[in-house]
Amino acid sequence: MKSSEEILKIEGEIRQHLKTVMDPEVEVNIVDLGLIYRIEYDGESSVDVDMTLSTPACPLGDAIILNVNEVLKANMQDLKFNVQLVWDPPWSPEQMTEEGREILGM
Amino acid sequence: MDGLKTDLAPSQNVVIPHFIYSTVSFLVLAIMLVISSDSLAGHYFQPSLLAITHVAVLGWATMIIFGALYQLIPVIMEAALFSETLARINFWILAIGITFFAISLWLFSYELLMPIASIIVLLGFMLFSLNITITSIKADKKEIQTWFIGTASIWLFLTGLLGTLIVFNYRFNFFDQIHLHYLKIHAHLGMAGWFILLIMGVGSLLLPMFFISHKLNKKKMILAYFLVNIGLLALSLDWWFTGGSKLIPLYGLIISGGILSFISFVYDSYKKRMRKKLDIGMKFSVLSILLFLAPIVLGLMAALRFPNSMQLLNRISLLYGFVFIMGFIGSMILGQIYKTLPFIIWLDKYKDRIGKEKTIMPRELYSEKMASFQFWTYVPAIVLLSAGILISNKLILLIGSIFLLLCTLSYVWNVSMMFLHKPKDLK
Numbered sequence: 001m002k003s004s005e006e007i008l009k010i011e012g013e014i015r016q017h018l019k020t021v022m023d024p025e026v027e028v029n030i031v032d033l034g035l036i037y038r039i040e041y042d043g044e045s046s047v048d049v050d051m052t053l054s055t056p057a058c059p060l061g062d063a064i065i066l067n068v069n070e071v072l073k074a075n076m077q078d079l080k081f082n083v084q085l086v087w088d089p090p091w092s093p094e095q096m097t098e099e100g101r102e103i104l105g106m
Numbered sequence: 107m108d109g110l111k112t113d114l115a116p117s118q119n120v121v122i123p124h125f126i127y128s129t130v131s132f133l134v135l136a137i138m139l140v141i142s143s144d145s146l147a148g149h150y151f152q153p154s155l156l157a158i159t160h161v162a163v164l165g166w167a168t169m170i171i172f173g174a175l176y177q178l179i180p181v182i183m184e185a186a187l188f189s190e191t192l193a194r195i196n197f198w199i200l201a202i203g204i205t206f207f208a209i210s211l212w213l214f215s216y217e218l219l220m221p222i223a224s225i226i227v228l229l230g231f232m233l234f235s236l237n238i239t240i241t242s243i244k245a246d247k248k249e250i251q252t253w254f255i256g257t258a259s260i261w262l263f264l265t266g267l268l269g270t271l272i273v274f275n276y277r278f279n280f281f282d283q284i285h286l287h288y289l290k291i292h293a294h295l296g297m298a299g300w301f302i303l304l305i306m307g308v309g310s311l312l313l314p315m316f317f318i319s320h321k322l323n324k325k326k327m328i329l330a331y332f333l334v335n336i337g338l339l340a341l342s343l344d345w346w347f348t349g350g351s352k353l354i355p356l357y358g359l360i361i362s363g364g365i366l367s368f369i370s371f372v373y374d375s376y377k378k379r380m381r382k383k384l385d386i387g388m389k390f391s392v393l394s395i396l397l398f399l400a401p402i403v404l405g406l407m408a409a410l411r412f413p414n415s416m417q418l419l420n421r422i423s424l425l426y427g428f429v430f431i432m433g434f435i436g437s438m439i440l441g442q443i444y445k446t447l448p449f450i451i452w453l454d455k456y457k458d459r460i461g462k463e464k465t466i467m468p469r470e471l472y473s474e475k476m477a478s479f480q481f482w483t484y485v486p487a488i489v490l491l492s493a494g495i496l497i498s499n500k501l502i503l504l505i506g507s508i509f510l511l512l513c514t515l516s517y518v519w520n521v522s523m524m525f526l527h528k529p530k531d532l533k
Binding site: 021022024025026027054055057058059060062063066067068069070071074092093096104105106 | 380
């Protein structure tokens with residue numbers, strides 16, 4: 001079992017890796033788009049990731065989720081990831097980061 | 107993955123052939139228009155113009171819509187297409203039917219080729235309607251978009267049915283009234299029933315998605331659905347049974363009300379958009395919505411017989427059809443191609459590399475400079491051709507059609523670049 005500081009550090013690393021996953025249409029990474037709702041590392045070997053898509057009708061949804069799984073698998077081989085797609089709460093623009101808003105020209 | 111329905115997407119060999127056929131049609135259309143640009147200076151009922159119109163509405167527009175719909179139906183209805191095999195067979199039926207139908211119109215060979223080709227096209231529409239109707243009935247999600255698409259496919263079938271009857275009437279002469287009378291109904295079934303309902307239904311989903319805008323008033327789309335359908339039904343029945351009563355402008359107003367309700371929905375979406383900068387695909391789409399206003403004005407002028415000159419009214423009727431097809435529908439296709447095809451090709455070519463290595467972005471599959479050239483040749487083409495039709499000037503029409511050919515060539519270049527793309531290693 002890792003200390004809470006280590007857990008936070010690893011969760012931060014995961015977030016950084018997720019920043020390399022782009023929405024291919026908007027061309028903003030999914031963290032800055034506000035699509036990642038929760039990253040929870042249990043301190044041992046398992047990580048829960050809750051994420052959403054900007055719309056359930058997103059035709060690129062499969063590609064984005066595949067990308068998330070592949071990036072996490074490749075960069076953090078010791079951990080087991082459980083990526084869940086959630087629709088509650090639905091995504092809204094308020095969830096975007098400052099950086100994401102800037103790229104979109106808001 | 108609960109709620110994610112893209113695994114219902116059809117295989118690429120259902121979708122891509124439609125895009126290829128459509129692109130070739132667009133090129134053929136542009137060449138035909140340069141060759142016979144002066145036909146736009148005459149009446150709309152002449153073989154070359156009928157051929158050009160059908161290459162545009164069937165070969166170019168309807169084919170690409172079919173391809174895009176097969177891709178989008180799982181997203182819109184959250185259900186897989188009822189039958190992919192049927193869609194594949196249907197492509198060949200339509201490709202053969204439309205090709206020979208266009209040739210038969212150009213040559214005006216109404217004795218044998220035109221009736222046979224029109225029956226083949228009608229069979230294609232029938233199978234399409236069947237495939238879509240069964241898919242929509244089986245779909246879990248019956249949002250208003252499902253109604254738009256389902257109803258549009260029924261109107262498309264009726265358009266084809268009346269078109270086929272007109273063709274057979276050349277030989278067997280069973281109609282009471284002259285051809286132009288039925289041609290008018292046929293054209294409006296296709297324009298309002300098929301294209302308007304279809305583009306509104308799909309557009310009301312896609313445009314807000316690309317603008318990234320939320321919390322829109324869906325009631326406007328419900329109103330649009332009912333107004334266009336009621337207006338068109340009344341218009342067609344009136345024309346069919348009375349030959350055109352005094353109420354025709356009223357039906358035009360009802361349909362226009364539906365269109366305006368849709369435009370107002372899109373305007374809200376535009377105002378609330380998160381993405382301030384419009385990319386080339388959305389520039390064309392916004393232009394398309396603006397151009398949608400022109401047929402409303404021109405259609406009402408024709409319905410009210412204003413101005414009171416037969417010659418001018420003929421030109422207005424021709425311009426009405428032209429702006430609708432090459433302006434509204436054309437601009438939407440020229441833009442939405444960049445919002446659909448790059449992603450379809452990218453997913454296909456890079457699906458095994460996603461997440462494992464750095465890949466190029468879908469936008470990099472085509473040349474942005476060429477897309478921009480396409481926009482800046484399209485705008486003068488539409489302006490010149492419209493002006494040429496209105497003042498019946500053959501030189502302006504020729505220059506306009508050359509601009510359109512340039513626009514087409516840049517479109518063909520970009521689409522070919524996407525089709526021929528070889529996956530690149532960015533390592």
